[in-house]
Amino acid sequence: MFASIIEKSIENALNKLNFGVVDFVVEHPENEEFGDYSTNAAMVLSKTLKKSPMELAQVIANSVKIRPPILKVEVRNPGFINVWLREESLAEALIKVIIQGDEYGKSKAGKGKTWLIEHTSPNPNKAMHLGHLRNNVFGMALSNIWEFMGIKVIRDCIDNNRGIAIAKLMWGYLKFAKKDENTLSDVTYWRKHKNEWITLKDLKIRPDRFVDDLYFKGSRDFEEFEESEDIVRAMVAKWEQGDMSILELWKTVLEFSYKGQNLTLKRLNSKWDKVWRESDHYKMGKELVLRGVKKRVFKKLDDGAILSNLKKYHLPDTILIKRDGTSLYITQDIALTKLKKETFSPDKMFWVIGPEQGLALKQLFAICEQLGIGKMEEFTHLSYGYMRIKGGARMSSRLGNVVYIDELIDLAKGEVLKKTSDEAIAEKVAVSAVKYSMLKVGRTTNTAFDFEKSLSFEGDSGPYLQYTYARCESVLKKIKKLDKDCGVMKFNEEERRILRHIYKFSEVVEKAGFEYSPNFVALFLFELAKRFNGFYNSHSILEASSENKKQFRGLITKATAQTIKNGILLLGIEPLERM
Template identity: 30%
Template sequence: MKLQSILATHVKNAVKEKYDVEIDDFEFQPTRKDFEGDITLVTFPMLRQVKTNPVKLGEDIGKYLEENVSEVSGFNVVKGFLNIVLSDAYYLNFFNEIKDKKDFGLLPPETSAKGIMVEYSSPNTNKPLHLGHIRNILLGFSVAEILKAAGNKSYKTQIINDRGIHICKSMLAWKRFGNEETPDSAGIKGDKLVGNYYVKFDQEYKKEIAELIEEKGISEEAAKAEAPILVEAKQMLLKWEAGDPEVVALWEKMNQWVYDGFEKTYDALGVDFDKNYYESDTYLLGKDVVNKGLEKGVFYRKEDDSVWIDLTDEGLDEKIVLRSDGTAVYMTQDIGTAIQRVKDFDINGMVYTVGNEQDYHFKVLFLILKKLGFDWADYLYHLSYGMVDLPSGKMKSREGTVVDADDLIVEMTETARKISEELGKLDGYTETEKEELYRIIGLGALKYYILKVDPKKRILFNPEESVDFQGNTGPFIQYTYARIQSIIRKADFDFSKPAAEDYELHDKERELIKQLQLYPETIQLAAENHSPALIANYTYDLVKEFNSFYQNVTILGTENISEKTLRVQLAKSVGEVIKSSFALLGIQVPERM
């Protein structure tokens, strides 16, 4: 039984015994740092039922708890706040229960529970992954891991946008200007090669627009529509849709180059997927569902034969789901794909990791699925996130001004190398060990910098700042973990024995145990809120508490074996929680730094 439940029962008993009143309106909160105590009972709401003043009420309840609850060792009342002091034995009992649990805070999935699918990344096959994708990927992967740690089955997926005019632009540019260039002959990753031709298309397109305006004297809008390279790209798309063998073969070849490139980036980032969906397979899904919805009156047909849904009663607008020629729109595909996923996996919920520019789209999608009668539509969530900016400004794919994901990973590793070498703490490392450490620090810095921010907020990403070894950064936390491992390596005695119940806790020991207690609750909150930031900032708070402990008490140097044993155990548990929480963020921790 949780301590708050025990206290709640006794608070009710105390008020019943003293005032003969049944109460149900009260709340607990953590005691503020500037007051003595661990849990605070707010008495003000009770005064609606109990006729007394808040200080007296607090005193009466405090005395009752001190006499009747073994976990309570004292109390104080500040105005209407009853600050309850918990016994050292309570904290030691808790710590002794969890100190040897490597999976502390993590819940196994219920055997009968259905799963939650998390969609993330979902790139286009006309360009490599960039910094914007990295935020998406890191958020989606971390949320899937957090949901799993909270006791859910979770599945990771992406839908690869492998068809459409943007793909044909890269294909046409390669056909015109590529001279049969391949990733091997060019010595670059396939996604980068295809991305170069997407940029090349845009350059040629702009040239043709300028020429048409100058030669024909037509408007820019007309020139954009008439530019021969765009007209040819549209014709190529029609040929692909018609199954033209030559176009389909080129599409398959160039897309495979991109898939191979994506896989290398995903491997470098340390993320994975349980299943890939491809838009070329899903773009026809949903049409049959729309037709069934027409029969049920969920949708309606306009005079031009297009099919719509009217959501004005829900504060939205009218939304098209089939064009007049019977072709699907993105909404139709998303309806069909969601239904297909529920058929493919034993799930009753989905999380879509997509930027906040698509907020409206997902409101409409979820509402349509509800209106179509799918129960699981109540468990759909749009993990909406803000853009990532650089000090130099916004990124643009067509102009080739994006920050390439692979280049950023390399830059982060190089920044970690530079700062580590300046600090000069790598004596005795082999070159291979150094390179691996730079990679772990660089990636940890990147991931933590992005994930510590609430997903809804926009980020200004600064690589140098992220690799700082001080403050709220990944390397600072990784360094603390490595420090803890050093302590454990030096602990040349048996520290497995639990502390005695009469051990008197130092304030810093108590505070550290209190911080460890918060880990399971933080995982659950992070899962409920789909927010890795809660895990990241909890870990930073834990590390700050540990460093305060480290600076204020002697760990290995104390002559008192009970103190030394407990303090090494505390350090070890903190290290395991850091490793566990960072794993939920997709971040590795080094044994030495």
């Protein structure tokens, strides 16, 4: 709100002193005792002019014009120029929050940009677990922030709905979902007698958990019995040949998966603008690689396999097509990247994927540049830290200790229901606790979900923010009408602390968006909630010493509520008017 004005004031001072163009930054000091804004302009200049940064800082500070919103400018070691804002300017900023309402914090910083972000992409042969959760929560929060900044955002995911893994699931269904174990495990027989297998209507457990179990059994059977392996591999071949019985079985098992996953996604209020099905484009990747061989971008080995050529990127090479002519995941990813570019023409493309895929993505980006699909700088891998439950090992499906998303939310909800009988509120508080616990830390930080801390109404948690918002709304309902023209009066320290924080919201949103770090928004909101609750506990709002003071404190309460609402919505958390 004020940053651009302060920056312009510093630029004017530098021009007045004939210092020319200086690459400086304007930011908020960590300690508000040192002002509302601070710049390193003098320290940057000192390296060029070979002069004392403190002397330069004083010269620049003396040249800054003192006019609203600037109250004063001071210099501090080792050469910072610190700026204080006027109280009337802070009060005006408070009124703007209320006037702008749900639009408060929005900006045009990203106007004209189109960014595409791939997030979550759950495999249809498994129920969604904690790894998917952190991916989803981060991807949705970041895309919400980008949209708030004026960026056109496309959220997408890839559904790897074909191949050997899906065939194992299909075999698991044929062999282990029979109502009578004596029924023939044959796809042709199944097609004519589907009622002899468990259907969606028969299920007594969640469809995705059912799929999880069938995939485990089908995979184990594939490993243990050669006959089962032959059947599964034949399924893959027949699927590619368009065998009607196999395709029908394929659609049936996927329906179980999608039904279950959609239940989870609905709880998270997650969405995609585009879901890519691997079955629609899996042949395209192979064609692109073969074209690359003709152009001598890739190398064909003596055994027939095709290898990348990434020497100039200082990356190890990777097989793109196996010697038997079959493709790999990277082959499909090349095709998908091309489809994304052609369909949406994004300026930037982002992949929210775990750190273990770092090398594979670097190879993909380099190969796409070689094929003319896009430039390396257009592609960004947004990795994230691992998630675990406090007291447990890092979640890993291979270790067999998977924690399902719904299981975690249900456990959290159960704890909330000990304090309220309202199911709807308990659900929203539980989801808030889960989401915020992941978003309050840096993207790449490993984190543990702590039930006690995450569900607390008094600490750094989602429920604490919801509770603060509900507290504000409760107060506002008791004030019949707010007067935005009640006049500016001298602030007490607790009021001033709120006003010196609340105006920073749009700056924090932009920082979070451009640095891919939603935790900045979470930290800002937690600090705002702390400041408001400190004010609330120290001063009466409804029984203030005068009507003007009551109105002014009501405006502070309204602005706090609005800012918290706008902020937690960006994080995917629902504001609650009562708890």
